[in-house]
Amino acid sequence: MTWLITGGAGYIGAHVARSMSDAGERVLALDDLSAGVAGRLPADVPLVRGSSLDAGLLKRVFAEHEVTGVVHLAARKQVAESVAQPARYYQENVGGLGTLLEAVAEAGIRKFVFSSSAAVYGSPDVDLITEDTPCAPVNPYGETKLAGEWLVRAAGRAHGISTVCLRYFNVAGAAAPELADTGVFNIVPMVFDRLARDDAPRIFGDDHPTPDGTCIRDYVHVADLAEAHLAAARRLADLGGDLTVNIGRGVGVSVRELVTVIGEVTGDTRPAVVEARRPGDAPRAVASAERAAGELGWSARRGVREMVESAWRGWLLHHPD
Template sequence: MTWLITGGAGYIGAHVARAMAEAGERVVALDDLSAGIPNRLPESIPLVRGSSLDADLLKRVLADHAVTGVVHLAARKQVGESVDRPTRYYQDNVGGLATLLEAVAEAGIKRFVFSSSAAVYGNPDVDLITEDTPCAPMSPYGETKLAGEWLVRAAGRAHGIATVCLRYFNVAGAAAPELADTGVFNVIPMVFDRLTRDEAPRIFGDDYPTPDGTCVRDYIHVADLADAHLTAAKRLAGGATGDLTVNIGRGEGVSVRELITLIGEVSGDTRQPVVEPRRPGDAPRAVASAALAARELGWSARRGVREMVESAWQGWQLHHAGPQAH
């Protein structure tokens, strides 16, 4: 097997590429480097610079590297930006996927893993979100991920491609400091950013119907997420057919206030957060049922939230040295 990983120099993609290579899989990465960083990848993994929208390049890469399976992570993923630029999100996320699937079908490749998102669910009023929870995305980003799943399954049926769609919940942490998330879009790096600028963390709304009034989320360590991709790839390599769609989470909720308290303990900066008005579209609670992933993939998360915060903090210090870095 040789696996093409699109978005392979990104935060999640580089973790997936490393995990698969360390497990003995042959890997080639494709990344347009709009968010990817080449030195996240070891020299043993070839990196092709380019886009999944480039049909000619895709055909060439699939042929040159004798690719037999694809893990598709390349996508735009900022919810707010997707509201402002929906056409770009549909073009890149759905158009790029369509172009890739066409090349995959033409090349006779029969294994495909798709990076989806809990954003497909929207704001369901349930204690645990199962794969049967109705999908009602609340942003163009979430819509592109749901449309992507439909497209993956349809192409799989049409061309005999075995597929797995992984619906990630909130990804955090780093397997090594140099692999850490360099963006300031998710809650943990957003808190780090405030502390580094000598400002108090922010909580958007403390009047939700949750135990402490702040939003509750399911956090998954990026190294566990990488293991889930490896497990999915091995399932397909082992001859699995049809399509599988599973949640990737821990099945445990952590509130924003609990998370900020933990960040204070890890960073040594325990200043109290300031409470600001709710942001539109934030669900009070979004926690995965991880039972199907355990049953179908034999996978479950092994790392806890403290390990996520500690590893993310080490990465933040490496990439964003400032007055609070020590």
């Protein structure tokens, strides 16, 4: 098979490209480089510069490279931005997905892996979030991911496309320093950024109903996440079907515990400053990882300290000063 990875030069996309290529899969990347970095890609993974919203480009790429499966990661993904620009998020995340799926169906491609998110669940009051937990997203980003899942499954039924929707929990770390997340949108690089500015980390709320009062989250190493995509692609190649799977460790880590690990790794152990809770923050959001193990034969192998240590090496590479 030949797999096209949309958003393949992004933080997660490049990890997926490397993991699949290292495992012997034929892959190529499509990325407009608005957030991606071409240098992240292995030398044996071709890069097509362009957008997954460009139907003409998709048609040419599918034909020229004889693509037989798609891993779709290209999307806008910042919660605050989605609240400020909901129409843009629906247009790109849902409308763009529709354009891609139409091109996939026309080209006769029958394998599709969709990058979804735990944001589809919203703020459920449960100890472990299973794939059957009701979805009630609380922001436009989560809404577009849930609508995307509906669209993927509908297209699968209509056109005989086998699909897997992967609901990521909180992604961190780097498989190699050059692949590290260069944005400052997720909690680990956000804390690094504050420390680099000689400022204390921020914790939003310490009065949640959790053991230390701070929110509890499920963090998964991006290298483990990449391996989950490989497992999903191979599942589709071997068995087909229609599957929705959580991708997490099934282990909860509080924000205060995470900040403590970051302090130990960086050597900057100044205490965090507690600010008011943010609206919509769930006290606890931890995945049930049983379906991933049973259906994909996948489970996370790396812990939080390895995530932070690998992210720190990447931060130092990209921020030498």
